[in-house]
Amino acid sequence: MSLSTKDADRFGAFVPRLEAIAYRLLGSASEAEDAVQDAFLRWQAADVERIEVPEAWLTKVLTNLCLNQLSSARVRRETYVGQWLPEPLLAGDSMLGPADTAEQRESVSYAVLVLMERLSPNERAVYVLREAFEYPHREIAEILDITEAASQQIFHRARKHVADGKARTEIDEAAAKRIVEEFLAAATTGRTEPLVRLLTADAIAIGDGGGKVPARAKAFEGALAVAKFMRGLFKPSEAKRALIGGSPEVYIATANGAPAVVAVLKGQVIGVLCPEVTTEGIAAFRNQVNPDKLERASRRWAADGHGEPLFNAF
Template sequence: MDEPDRLSTRFEEHRTHLRAVAYRMLGSLSEAEDAVQDAWLRASRADTSEVVNLAGWLTTVVGRVCLNVLRSREQRREDPLDVHMPEPIISREDGVDPEHEALLADSVGLAMLMVLETLSPAERLAFVLHDMFAVPFEEIAPMIEKSPAATRQLASRARRRMQDQAPAPDPDLARQRKAVDAFFAAARKGDFDALVNVLHPEVVLRSDGGVARTRHTVTLRGAQVVASQALTFSRLAPFARPALINGVAGVVVIAKDRPLSIMAFTVTDGQVVSIEVLADPARLQDLDLPVLDAPTPDPTDAPTTDPTAN
């Protein structure tokens, strides 16, 4: 086997790991795949004969590619949306697709990805590479033209934000589902007190309705506020199909075989601490929804609005 073929074989051995790095950096499966392909093109043109740790070297190559994407994204961002939902990974409730298991390791839920979206490109790179993939600060620093000490500070700042705004979900999926079921049961009955009880006092609901529906792109905070909003979409409860959204309990709201929204719930100590909602019609049409394989209610009065619509 000649050197190009050997490099290609070894690259394929690390592809899953590299996709996991890129997904955490970019929050998009398609962009993650493009970043990995770009990394391969760069690697194929480089002299890797003296690279001792190919996995580590490729991780930094993918990191550089993703950093460029994030910086380009930041420069061209003109939309006024305060909430942008990363691309969710949706699985049937009976388990995550093996292809996605590596992408979702370390509890990479939508809540975490949404907080990552608020970081600067340099903060995100420092945190993801160091805290999630153990890349030394000395290797990250040249990528962002900072000293190792300054890079450490960026990662520390990002870590504090993650700890404050992206609490870890309960590791027991059954307990997660119990809280989500209680939420929808209370919404269906119009039981405000029961809704408040299942919500953490400082619960956050973030909804991305898309650029064309900016009034549905909102952030709500507090159990009373979120419970009041939940009562307004109680009629959607019968159309909520259980699913795993980035590995945590959630639902896909579907009527007449058309997805209306995706809702991911972060549950901690039996209470819902955050709800992430994707209700952008354009993006929903492009998602792979394995839960569509199951039968769906199809009444003539099927709802046509998303969970944050008034």
């Protein structure tokens, strides 16, 4: 069925919100884009004049597309090479969605996206729709074809799972940035002791290379192990430069609402390191180096202005 320009424009008005929902549900910008495109195909095939509330109709279609995707993703990730981590988004990306409340900001933080991987598809959907987009349980129940009471129960269960996973309290962005800067300065000295002092005792470091870039699948665990790894990561090496074709520039930017370390080589983002900074110290480093999950970040980086790099790695 052909779609009028008016109806195509009506759909276009909802795209930013739909993409923001899909990204939170899937943890992948490219998969979110595909889900929104599939929603458009269903809009195109529908008798849109008979759709009384387009936003509600599209949200239901999109959410169910994402639920199907999440179910199949669990199977696909069993064969994923190494550790699967979400795709980071740099500041200003429209896919990050609303950030007016603390709940909305937290729902798209990198640490929470990682935690949401532990939720069932239905738990994730209810949590995202309620926490990030403030849908009433009555509407969530209609979207998911469940009762309103079930939606409330699922939400409380999902919220508890996320809260239990975030046992420590994160700090504000400005303070977190100062700690990350201090850590990077210490990492480039080649000394381990200053790094250990900035970490929690049970800190972890893990990376996602997707089988395309070397990344340790098993996490480094404990402050000393993480400190040694981070010290080695920034240690100059001719072998590292030869492996990636140069010496990347290192910046501190913002990804998913928090300070992140961005490595750029010849204008392309080749790594986004997301620290989880808490009141007790840095609890985790999650490093996304899979090039398939950095394409959108590279486009955003090219579109934005940025200052001088802190230093050149390797």
